[in-house]
Amino acid sequence: MTTTSAESTGAPTPERSRRLQLSEVSWPELASTIGLVVMAIVFAVLNPGYLSEGNVSAMLQASAILIVLTIGQTFVIATGGIDLSVASTMTLGAVVLGEFYAAGWNLWAAALAGFVAAAVVGVVNGLLISKGGITDFIVTLGTLSAASGLALIVADGQKNTIVEPVLIRMSVDGIWVFSWSVLIALALAVVAHVVLFHSRFGLHVLAIGGSEESSRAVGIRTWKVKTGVYLISGALAGVGALLLIARVGASEPAANTSFLLNSVAAVVLGGVSLFGGRATIVGPVVGALLLTALVNGLTRVGLSEFYQPLTVGIVVVLAAFITRYQK
Amino acid sequence: MTNQTPAPVGGSGSAAVTDMLTVRGIKKTFGRVNALREASMSLPRGQVTAIVGDNGAGKSTLVKCIVGVHAPDEGEVLLDGERVHFTNPQQARDAGIETVFQDLALVEDLTVAENLFLGREPTRGAGPLRLLNRRRMRSEALDMVSALAINVPRVNARVRRLSGGQRQAVSLARAAGFSSKLIVLDEPTAALGVQETARVEELILDLKQRGVTILLISHNFEQVLRLSDQVQVMRAGRTVAQRRTSATDGQELVGLVTGAIIDPATAEAEVADAHEEETLA
Known part of the structure; x- marks a missing residue:
């Protein structure tokens, strides 16, 4: 409180604001970008084909689903919650889509049905947590199991092959190295960024993650916002379901566990605090790209696929460690 | 600071209403605990009224009944001459009662501007x-903090980076910034150092200069004497005495708080309370 009034209340000069902005750069939020660049260089040296147009396109294509799920997970984690059910919700969405498609529905109508099913799981998660007062971890662990179970029941354990030219084009066509699936994922990321940083909802998401009590004290209806983030996560899992079917060519009641772990891992890599309150969309999206590029690189340098989960695990814990060290 | 009540500031319908807030016969029990036996008081418009009393005297319960955290069992609350009945703090806030809590209801990871507008952010566009x-949040935030002439850092700074006094200043600016009728300050300097306390006290007097009615809860008698125009003493769940600050001193207040001095106006009720305690025991 000894600062001069010019420094405290006056508009900062351009130089000062630039300097302050630089000092406020958050290293955990940059770690994933730096990691991605360093890793790309290392793999490119070890394997010249790694950064070829074809492989970059393949890596982007492989990361589309993870990016979409990661965006939803970011909203949830920004409020201080967690959604363990994202991958099973996506599976359920895919299976519902497959069943309606097999019953003769138009692809887009079936996709809408799958999307709604996934969104409903999200709303159930949100209401149980915000209104039911049950811990997020337990609720989404429950729906993780319930959604996969429902997927098995609905599909009767069978898979439905879905051959539609438009789905194939989603993975094959596109602009330069970006397939339509990737472009959808990136477009959703842009929308998510705007929502998080330029809407009242986004500000309330971060406020609740920072202090739920204070948020309630200023009149934010926290249960609505919390239900909202789980709805977003569920709805994006529904989008992921369509991308998954475009990629696999069939709907099957598989567990897809790696998508759950990787979505949380990407958020952590993106420098988002697991306690909530601070988040970006860019960070987790880069985190998702990094995880996909890491697995691709390991495969290309000939490392047995058995080593991949181990490596991913080490990278994630390392990223969490950097975040902690920063504090 | 005379005993006269000042003329009402601004027209709000009936010019006869000189008190911004009046509470009459408020009672509140929690199970078998008589938290508030009977509280009545008036807050003159544009003045600082301090509530003093020992721990458990019922200060917080009374304040919580005013700001909508608790619903009183009996009695009435009049804001600006109109009877109000709040069932949650948001309603009180909408009616113009702002509360600054001692645990500073700010979100540390948000910026000063975001905190100032949290819950009522200006928007543009439709649907x-x-x-x-x-842009508007930033410029209005700048106005809000500079109007208070306080040393608040950039409105883009995160609250986490502020000192305790600066945070309290942000809380006060937020309370003052939305044309509030009454600002309730619950131990506003309890967590602050000497210098910061002095700064916050300046802010409170500054708010008063701007015509805001203030209800101050403080344990610090010197502070109460420095800041208030009127003191309301509470003891054992009752409002037991009201004094103009200019007509009292620390010694009398201590006496009234501890019960060494009994105000004739409430003596009867207090004897009845004591009797009731004995019968219960």
Whole structure:
């Protein structure tokens, strides 16, 4: 409180604001970008084909689903919650889509049905947590199991092959190295960024993650916002379901566990605090790209696929460690 | 600071209403605990009224009944001459009662501007495409903090980086910034150092200069004497005495708080309380 009034209340000069902005750069939020660049260089040296147009396109294509799920997970984690059910919700969405498609529905109508099913799981998660007062971890662990179970029941354990030219084009066509699936994922990321940083909802998401009590004290209806983030996560899992079917060519009641772990891992890599309150969309999206590029690189340098989960695990814990060290 | 009540500031319908807030016969029990036996008081418009009393005297319960955290069992609350009945703090806030809590209800990871507008952010655009008007938030935030002439850092700084006094200043600016009728300050300097306390006290007097009615809860008698125009003493769940600050001193207040001095106006009720305690025991 000894600062001069010019420094405290006056508009900062351009130089000062630039300097302050630089000092406020958050290293955990940059770690994933730096990691991605360093890793790309290392793999490119070890394997010249790694950064070829074809492989970059393949890596982007492989990361589309993870990016979409990661965006939803970011909203949830920004409020201080967690959604363990994202991958099973996506599976359920895919299976519902497959069943309606097999019953003769138009692809887009079936996709809408799958999307709604996934969104409903999200709303159930949100209401149980915000209104039911049950811990997020337990609720989404429950729906993780319930959604996969429902997927098995609905599909009767069978898979439905879905051959539609438009789905194939989603993975094959596109602009330069970006397939339509990737472009959808990136477009959703842009929308998510705007929502998080330029809407009242986004500000309330971060406020609740920072202090739920204070948020309630200023009149934010926290249960609505919390239900909202789980709805977003569920709805994006529904989008992921369509991308998954475009990629696999069939709907099957598989567990897809790696998508759950990787979505949380990407958020952590993106420098988002697991306690909530601070988040970006860019960070987790880069985190998702990094995880996909890491697995691709390991495969290309000939490392047995058995080593991949181990490596991913080490990278994630390392990223969490950097975040902690920063504090 | 005379005993006269000042003329009402601004027209709000009936010019006869000189008290911003009046509470009459408020009672509140929690199970078998008589938290508030009977509280009545008036807050003159544009003045600082301090509530003093020992721990458990019922200060917080009374304040919580005023700001909508608790619903009183009996009695009435009049704000600006109109009877009000709040069932949650948001309603009180909408009616113009702002509360600054001692645990500083700010979100540390948000910026000063975001905290100032949290819950009532200005937006631009229409329908589902409404976006935050960050430019307006920043410029109005700057006005809000500079109007208070306080050393608040940039409105873009995160609250985490502020000192305790600066945070309290932000809380006060937030309370003062939305044309509030009454600001309730619950131990506003309890967590602050000497210098910061002095700064916050300046702010409170500054708010008063601007015509805001203030209800101050403080344990610090010197502070109460420095800041208030009127003191309301509470003891054992009752409002037992009211004094003009200019007509009292620390010694009398201590006496009234501890019960060494009994105000004739409430003596009867207090004897009845004591009797009731004995019968219960």
